[in-house]
Amino acid sequence: MANKSVFASLKGRLLPAASAKNLAGAPAYTYSDAHALAQLAMTGTFGQTFYQDPMQELSRTLELAQKVDPSFLAKAAVYTRAEGHMKDMPAVLLAVLSGRDPILFQRVFGRVVDNGKMLRTFVQVMRSGQTGRKSLGSAPKRMVANWLTGASDRALLQANVGNDPSLADVIRMVHPKPASKAREALFAWIIGKPCDVALLPENVQDFLRFKKTGRGRVPDVPFQMLTQLELSTKQWAGIAENASWQMTRMNLNTFLRHGVLALPKMRRMIADRLRDPDLIAKARVFPYQLMTAYQALSAEMPEEIREALHDAMELSVQNVPKLRGQVVVAPDVSGSMSGAVTGFRKGATTATRFVDVAGLVSAAVLRRNPSATVLPFEVKVRETRLEPRDTILTNAARLADQWGGGTNCAAPLQWLLKKGRAPDLVIIVSDNQSWAHNQYGNAGTVMMQAWEKLKQRNPQAKLVCIDIAPYGTTQAKERADVLNIGGFSDTVFDQIAAFAGGEMGPDHWVGQIEAIDV
Incomplete structure (x- = not known):
């Protein structure tokens, strides 16, 4: 037989060669300046993360903001506020x-x-x-x-x-x-x-x-103006009665502490407010805000309030689409996903981690697509059984509990190859800091090699990589069948559906920003 290192298959040799190293030191692909800024702007919070400190993130942001066209910079500022919250x-x-x-x-x-x-x-x-x-x-x-x-x-x-x-x-x-x-x-x-x-x-x-x-x-008046005063339970109930949806979500433990939730009428009113679909829409509720509120609840919180947050979560992700064909969603549960989504910020660190967001996205997809396969992964896939009818918060927590281990973004694709599967759509939710396959050369990342083999089984298959960390590289090179999206807002679900349905190309995410009228 001829030397395989010299006479590799043409298909394999045409895979794009890795163009960078990620922050874990492994092969990766870079984005264009516009895409890199968009990805960073939709995920960056200037907090300490697993691989990056706030000043590194700021330096990268300023560098990219100077490189892109001023028009794109203006559109990115609007998009990240209006759509990314x-x-x-x-x-x-x-x-x-x-x-x-x-x-x-x-x-x-x-x-x-x-x-x-x-x-x-x-x-x-x-x-x-x-x-x-x-x-x-x-x-x-x-x-x-x-x-x-x-x-x-x-x-x-x-x-x-x-x-x-x-x-x-x-x-x-x-x-x-x-x-x-x-x-x-x-x-x-x-x-x-x-x-x-x-x-x-x-x-x-x-x-x-x-x-x-x-x-x-x-x-x-705004709630914070009243907290400095000595108030009775009745007066605290008056504050709760006038509270906005977001203020209610953020102060459930405060209301509990001051006896408001011990009043059956107030407890019922607050629960009804939390699950009100019109108020949820008006408040521009970010699903992870609900997850954070749920994770922060006192152990003494009444069950009625807990159930209302479950209901609110179901309502907040109603725009998750039903996707055609065989769908696989793979949340990264590796060690680097343990950091808070806001990064570490003294006095302001959220309880919600990257792994929680990955679990949330996966659980939301499963809720609307009950036949989807969920493959949590680190160096290898951890086979976990989820019940599609369980609440999103329950399934998200179950996935997050799998946390730990190294990172191999190719693992879910390799699992599918081993099982003889040929899905139509694969969704990876990760920080993209794959390092368990420290391999270099001209054949692309290990993830792209595995994807190419999967494509031979199903040429129409598409891959969506949701990057939820501000690190700036990807394991899958963008092309007609590969979409990289930054962030974890609910607009991501619409983009997945449009890409899977052939209604947008891989550059459409940046194109959405470009389409903003300034």
Whole structure:
């Protein structure tokens, strides 16, 4: 026989050669600058992760933000805020844009800075000096001032919660020109200057009276303004009654602690609110937010509230599509998936890990596609039986419990080959830091080699790689049958369906960002 290392099959030799090393030191593929920025922007949170510290992530973000066209940068900032519900990253992209293209910056400012917290985050980023300047500059200063003068009273009160910078700091910095005596009084009150109390919004006046006397109905102001006060259980119930959906989700343990959930009527009302489909849609609920809320529940939380969160999760992923043919979904449960999705951030680290998100995506696909095969993997596949009728949260937790081991992104494909399977669609959910096959050469990554063999069985098969970490490389080279998506928002499910159905090409994810009108 001829030497196989010299006379390898033509199909194998045409596989794209690995073009980079991932952060685990193994062969990988790089993205284009635009795709790399999109992937980073949809997953990055500037926290300490398994392979990367916050400054490395920031450096990579700034490098890519300078390389791409300013128009794409503007669109990425809008997309990551509107579709990805990201927080810090859109502010960073917007800050870079302010220096690269002030006109585009002004066009998209209001679409990125859509609430007071985002406003304060943007100012914080600008003042840090990390994006090239320590002062706001004329255009950013004008846009911040315009936001302050145009915001509603309630939006300003909500923005008046938090520090570094506080809203008072921002007002002193940009000197907004109030359009009315009432707004002038509100600005003065926020920054601690004397003002005509009679001109303040009615709810602020109610708050000042309540703070002074402790009597009467709890004022309708942001929850955080009331936490400094000594309140009765009845008054806490009043706060819970007026709470938004997101505030309710974030303060279940607080309500429990103050006796609100011991009141049957209040417990029932809060449970009904949590599972209300209209409120869930209006709140733009991110499925992992529900998972985080569930994971953080006190052991004493009433079962009625736990069940309501299960119901809310089912509703939040209703747009997960039914997929044609044989579907396989493979969540990475390896050791590097143990980090928090926000990274480690002192005082603000979420309980939700990358492995939890991988389990969540897999469980959501299984809920809508009961015949799908779920293959959790690390160096090898861990065969786990899931019940499609179990709740998403239950199945996601079951998958996350498989955590541990090295990383071999080829493992689920190798398992399918060994079992003689020929699926129509394979979905991999991973951080892409595969290292268990430290092999180099011209034949591509081990994952691409396995995929090519699987394609020989089913030429129409498609592979979707959902990358949920901000590391910037992939194990599967993008081509007509391979789609790489960054992030873990529910828009990912629509993209999977469109790609599987032949309605979009592998570059369509970046194309969606490109399609945004700025």
